[in-house]
Amino acid sequence: MRTRRIGGLGVGAIGLGGMPMSIEGRPDEQRSIATIHAALDAGVTLIDTADAYHLHADEVGHNESLIARALAGYDGDTSDVLVATKGGHLRPGDGSWTQDGSPEHLREACDASLKRLGVEAIGLYQFHRPDPEVPYEESIGALRDLLDAGKIRYAGVSNANSEQIRQAGDILGDRLVSVQNQFSPAFRSSEAELELCARMGIAFLPWSPLGGISKAGELGSRFAPFAEVAKAHDVSPQQVCLAWMLAKAPVVIPIPGSSRPETILDSVRAVDLELTPEELGRLDAAG
Numbered sequence: 553m554r555t556r557r558i559g560g561l562g563v564g565a566i567g568l569g570g571m572p573m574s575i576e577g578r579p580d581e582q583r584s585i586a587t588i589h590a591a592l593d594a595g596v597t598l599i600d601t602a603d604a605y606h607l608h609a610d611e612v613g614h615n616e617s618l619i620a621r622a623l624a625g626y627d628g629d630t631s632d633v634l635v636a637t638k639g640g641h642l643r644p645g646d647g648s649w650t651q652d653g654s655p656e657h658l659r660e661a662c663d664a665s666l667k668r669l670g671v672e673a674i675g676l677y678q679f680h681r682p683d684p685e686v687p688y689e690e691s692i693g694a695l696r697d698l699l700d701a702g703k704i705r706y707a708g709v710s711n712a713n714s715e716q717i718r719q720a721g722d723i724l725g726d727r728l729v730s731v732q733n734q735f736s737p738a739f740r741s742s743e744a745e746l747e748l749c750a751r752m753g754i755a756f757l758p759w760s761p762l763g764g765i766s767k768a769g770e771l772g773s774r775f776a777p778f779a780e781v782a783k784a785h786d787v788s789p790q791q792v793c794l795a796w797m798l799a800k801a802p803v804v805i806p807i808p809g810s811s812r813p814e815t816i817l818d819s820v821r822a823v824d825l826e827l828t829p830e831e832l833g834r835l836d837a838a839g
């Protein structure tokens with residue numbers, strides 16, 4: 553697969569989002585492992601996860617453990633696979649998502665993620681979501697300390713606005729390598745952060761790029777131009793969506809979620825789908 557940069561690393565230009573394999577509606581483990589292995593076979597080398605991707609209160613890190621097992625059981629070489637995890641979000645088990653961006657929590661969460669992933673240092677550790685109760689610089693300061701301690705190799709931020717991205721850049725310097733924000737045909741407001749990342753030369757990872765787990769299948773019926781362009785190329789509207797994002801800037805690396813081999817295999821083909829300027833213009837206008 554063609555690659556793009558995250559810090560000093562090259563990763564396949566389409567990543568795999570792990571969330572659908574661990575939250576509501578998740579498949580059995582066998583299907584999840586088959587999905588991750590299909591992604592690896594297709595050249596995916598970025599897998600996005602988080603300690604909060606789990607269902608019940610007593611299974612924090614379900615997704616991280618699943619990914620660690622899938623990598624351990626893979627026949628091929630996994631040395632170039634970047635597992636990007638996150639801390640700072642929690643799921644108490646009642647379906648809600650809560651936050652804790654305190655340095656103490658981030659330190660403990662990182663130690664727990666290290667154990668579950670079975671690595672000496674986490675390749676990319678992302679602060680999941682700004683916590684209104686904790687000054688942003690304190691949360692990002694915790695990432696700087698984790699970098700200094702060698703527990704994480706690179707740092708990223710998620711759900712950050714432009715001011716927060718600049719602030720994180722000031723604190724972390726070139727060790728801030730990625731921003732992960734929501735971006736899809738239905739959700740365009742993070743285009744400003746995408747452009748900032750392109751100017752700063754750091755990766756922009758669109759989350760829920762297909763509109764989210766429950767809406768991804770309807771992308772073509774909700775946004776007609778995506779279905780029309782898909783028909784012209786004889787591909788899926790989801791593939792068109794990912795190719796459209798890749799064309800926005802060389803720093804964009806979408807992380808579509810998947811819980812079936814078929815969907816991630818379809819998504820990775822977006823890397824080779826060339827859209828014309830006219831088509832890209834129609835898709836831009838289809839919000």
Ligand SMILES: NC(=O)c1ccc[n+]([C@@H]2O[C@H](COP(=O)([O-])OP(=O)(O)OC[C@H]3O[C@@H](n4cnc5c(N)ncnc54)[C@H](OP(=O)(O)O)[C@@H]3O)[C@@H](O)[C@H]2O)c1
Pocket residue numbers: 568569570571572600601680681710711732733758759760761762763764765766768769788790791807808809810811812815816818819
């Ligand atoms: N940082 C954050 O706050 C945050 C928030 C949400 C998500 N994320 C990350 O972003 C990732 C992606 O977001 P998401 O999973 O919420 O939503 P998404 O990627 O927009 O949609 C995921 C769904 O799309 C379907 N799909 C994938 N490729 C497809 C294709 N080529 N054709 C048809 N359907 C396809 C999958 O179906 P099947 O399940 O049937 O395979 C999957 O359930 C997550 O997995 C997670 O890693 C981060």
